[in-house]
Amino acid sequence: MRRVFLTLAVLAGFGFAGAVAVVGLGLYNVSAQVGHWPGVSWVLHTTFRNSVALRAPSMEDAPDLSDPDLIALGASHYATACTPCHAAPGEQRSATMQAMVPAPPHIDEAVAHWKPNEMHWIVENGIKMSGMPAWPAKERDDEVWSVVAYLAAVKVENAPTLPDVTGDTKSYCTACHERMGGRVPRLDILEPDYIAEKLREYRDGTRPSGIMAQAASLVPTGEMAALTTGFSGRATDRDVADVDPVLLGRGEELARRGTRDIPTCLACHGGDAANRRGPAIAGQPEAFLKVQMELWHDGIYDADPLMHAAARELTEEDIEALAAYFSRLQP
Incomplete structure (x- = not known):
C-alpha cells in the first residue's frame, strides 16, 4: 500500500511539474497557426455538444418560429451582428474568419445539426474559448427567439433575404420600424424626446435589449438627434371583429382602473403629450405591447x-386583454 501511495505521489509531482512547464514557462504554443494537439479538438467539441444538449430550454415556451415578423426581426439583427463571423446564406466567410481556431462555422453549417432550443441556448449564452459572445442583454430570451426563428428558416431554406445594412442609419431603422409588425414598435406615434431618451438607454445598457443595444451602437453620436423624427406609420390591424368583445371590454376596464398609489393606464399613456407621464401606446402592435408588459411584470424592466408596481399584479390574461385593447385604439 505504501508503494501505491508513493507511486501516486511521484505521478502527481510529474503532473505538477508538467503544468508548471506548460503554464509557467509558456511551453504550450497558443498560436492559431498550429492548432490544437491531436484529440483536443474532439474533446472540446464533444463537451460542447453535450453541454448544450443538457442545458437547452424546453420548446414549450418557444413562440411561433414560423411567424414572418419574428423571422424578419431576427434577420435584421443577424445582418449586422452575426454576418461578420458566420456570413450570409450563399456567401463566403472572410479569410480572416476562416483562419480563426476554432473557425466560426458558416451559417449553413452552424444550423445543420442543432435543434431550435439548442440554437437558443448557444445564441443566449455564447461559447467559452471561442469567438461566440453571449447575448448582450440578460433575461431577454424573447429577443433570442427571433434570431432562432431566422436560423430555423435558414435550415429549411425558407429564410428571407437579409436587409441591406450598408446604407444610411435612418434606412437601417426603418427596415424594422416601418416594415414589420409583431414585436417592433411604431415610432411615428412616439415623441422625439422619448425616442432619444430610449436610444441613450439602449446604448448605455440601462434599458436591456440585445437587438436595440446592437442597433444603437451603430449610430454615430452626431446622427442620434436626426433619428428621432421623420418616421412614417405602417398599417396595423385594428379590426375589432376578430377579437372577443369580452376581451376588449376587460382591457378597457383594466386600462381605466387605478388605486390610490397607482394611476390608471390611461392616465399615464392616454391623452395628449402634455398630460402624459409615459409614452403613447394606443395603436402599437399587440405582440409588442404584450412583451413590454411582461418585461415590466417580471422586473426585467x-x-x-x-410602472413595475402597476404591471407586477397583472395576470397573463390581464396582459392579453390590455394589449388587445390598446393595440386597437387610434393613436
Missing part, C-alpha cells in the same frame, strides 16, 4: 418603480 425596472427603471420606473411605478
Whole structure:
C-alpha cells in the first residue's frame, strides 16, 4: 500500500511539474497557426455538444418560429451582428474568419445539426474559448427567439433575404420600424424626446435589449438627434371583429382602473403629450405591447418603480386583454 501511495505521489509531482512547464514557462504554443494537439479538438467539441444538449430550454415556451415578423426581426439583427463571423446564406466567410481556431462555422453549417432550443441556448449564452459572445442583454430570451426563428428558416431554406445594412442609419431603422409588425414598435406615434431618451438607454445598457443595444451602437453620436423624427406609420390591424368583445371590454376596464398609489393606464399613456407621464401606446402592435408588459411584470424592466408596481399584479390574461385593447385604439 505504501508503494501505491508513493507511486501516486511521484505521478502527481510529474503532473505538477508538467503544468508548471506548460503554464509557467509558456511551453504550450497558443498560436492559431498550429492548432490544437491531436484529440483536443474532439474533446472540446464533444463537451460542447453535450453541454448544450443538457442545458437547452424546453420548446414549450418557444413562440411561433414560423411567424414572418419574428423571422424578419431576427434577420435584421443577424445582418449586422452575426454576418461578420458566420456570413450570409450563399456567401463566403472572410479569410480572416476562416483562419480563426476554432473557425466560426458558416451559417449553413452552424444550423445543420442543432435543434431550435439548442440554437437558443448557444445564441443566449455564447461559447467559452471561442469567438461566440453571449447575448448582450440578460433575461431577454424573447429577443433570442427571433434570431432562432431566422436560423430555423435558414435550415429549411425558407429564410428571407437579409436587409441591406450598408446604407444610411435612418434606412437601417426603418427596415424594422416601418416594415414589420409583431414585436417592433411604431415610432411615428412616439415623441422625439422619448425616442432619444430610449436610444441613450439602449446604448448605455440601462434599458436591456440585445437587438436595440446592437442597433444603437451603430449610430454615430452626431446622427442620434436626426433619428428621432421623420418616421412614417405602417398599417396595423385594428379590426375589432376578430377579437372577443369580452376581451376588449376587460382591457378597457383594466386600462381605466387605478388605486390610490397607482394611476390608471390611461392616465399615464392616454391623452395628449402634455398630460402624459409615459409614452403613447394606443395603436402599437399587440405582440409588442404584450412583451413590454411582461418585461415590466417580471422586473426585467425596472427603471420606473411605478410602472413595475402597476404591471407586477397583472395576470397573463390581464396582459392579453390590455394589449388587445390598446393595440386597437387610434393613436
